[in-house]
Amino acid sequence: MRLTTKLLAASAIVSASAANAVELEVMHWWTSGGEAAAVNEFAKAVNERTDHTWVDGAIAGGGDTARPVMVSRIIGGDPPAAFQFNHGRQAEELIEAGLLLDLTDVAEEQGWADIVNPSTLLDACTIDGRVYCAPVNIHSWQWMWLSNAAYEDNGLEVPQNWTEFTESASALEEAGVTPLAVGGQAWQQNGMFGVMAIALAGQEDWLAVNRDKNAEVARGENYARVFQAFADARDLSDGIDVQDWNQATNAVITGQAGAQIMGDWAQGEFAVAEMTAGEDYSCLPGLGEVAVLDTGGDAFYFPVTGDPEIEAAQKEMAALLLSPEVQVAFNSKKGSLPIRGDVDLETVNECTQKGLDLLAAGNTLPSGNELLTPDTITQANDLMTEFWNTPSMTAEDAQERYAQIIEDAE
Template structure:
């Protein structure tokens, strides 16, 4: 698909559909449909509606981002754009921006001094193309977390693990007691485990060498073999029904004590919050698998597809501004389990795990770019396929390393 060649013709149909819309209604698409996510998105809708000028029209899309993103892009290309849409912070909308299909937010960003309030700066950089800003970073989500149910270990006379090695050592005992050691689902969750291990087991230098520098030598290193060896341990810890399971269902297995732990991004906190579970009492969080206190700076951003109706544009800019207000940043991120992109907000109400994340991010050397900021969707898709093949078979570590090296060698 050549997006730029299609852009001019498609913009004409965009203009027609936009003019016919009710200027006070702004359809917002997103994939926040779990219990914790729904509570968080309600915060945004309530905040926007309370402004009294326009109305949030919810356009939730069932499934994860890997399912929703192609649908969102297809709608925009097909001349039937939404007023605003969630996308991952990174390269998901890169071609749409280059094609001129997204609203330029630069004037608003300069007026409200986004460069001074958004941290880390890489988040706004990911929204910038040729000096112009096209999206609003909403939060900081990081993948590098493991969640464990304290009661599962305590009630069975086991020590609550503080890192992956301790967790892996207890896995056989958990199995003997009929408890699933590691809850997960497929497909993207499985690759998430591998990616977290890239940091937690391999460390910062390896993570950047492979994903940012595209180093084939780093892929073939002894440190990366350790990553795949740990990933092989993980595939022996899951239950037979993991394939196709939604991530929040896997989180609920941990919450209910059916599983001992889950490797999942910090959005899992929203589910623990809805279940009224307390960090440090009912569950623990292990950033970097308990080894490396490092977090990536992925997250969610909002884009605003271009249209020719000034009323819709005004409604878009009002939402863009509201998303970065102090009040919205605090309320939304407390509900979502993510961290705010503003460094000047009061988060005294943050739980123990959020405070761990804030402490890590306070040191710039601990902050990593997310994989969506370094790798194209095509490369990410190839790595996800490899992870699935490895996880669902007896593929050797050697074969996995060779296949990963081939993917990284061709990555852009």
């Protein structure tokens, strides 16, 4: 939601009684099985390693549902002590309005500039040289997850790339297996489109569109290929009717679906199901076409309270979230990679190792959240879900409307 100067001026920033020096209400949207196990590591660290108490403020429904609630709480004068956003431009207006705590002193004292890898994650928290958030993980959308059983039980080889996946789709359908599981929320469909754009149009064209806002590239032949593949994917998902992303992941876990295009947070669900990477499920970064990670992820922001005790507790929590032990504990269960370049995850599974290798090789791109405003992302979300749910809409029509969104993007 957009914030106006007039609205902010009329809103109380926060009262000293909104939070307590030892009770830290933390708002986030981590509610699936794997996410809950991961965020519990943060809560345990705060409860056991500080004098403060983590008060959980989970909001089901994902970021699109949670973010407006969080913003409303903040501008309404009843903020939480901390809240989760994605790295990028989601908090720009709150920062400009002076509603978020400056963490520069914590970042300098803890040496975040030396340990956060890649440095773009800290850059995404920095405005005018000041640090306003604590990055806690590296999450990448660039993954396709496959059920080994769905293929092997039907005499098929597990695909190694998008081409092989589409070629095997008809055989899966004949066996009663839906090739592709996709949830019913707009952010899932637009996120999947972004993965397909990098894999099928290439990194250069994706950057031209998302970083440079080049609408002519969005109208070009390579993006036409992406929109046609997206239309094909729509057909391949017929048979799985779910809303939440983890429900779609469960369809892969149970062998009802052959695959899902989803970020690496899906690994948390495989872990809860006690499945083994490389044996029970397979993973293809960049759809097996372009081995790359986009370095998005999650960060915590802390509203201004005006209360020195609360502020001290907030900064203590910010430092704790980036500590080596907490980074390992959280990311091991979340399916994400730690933002510290100096921690050892010791034994990791095959898929996490693929991600670490890509990160070490520098095969990374910024995330869309870092390059596009929330308004532009919302427009793209709306278009992709309309296209996904409207079989009569052609790939050509959707591509032109997308190009117009990029043309108007800031």
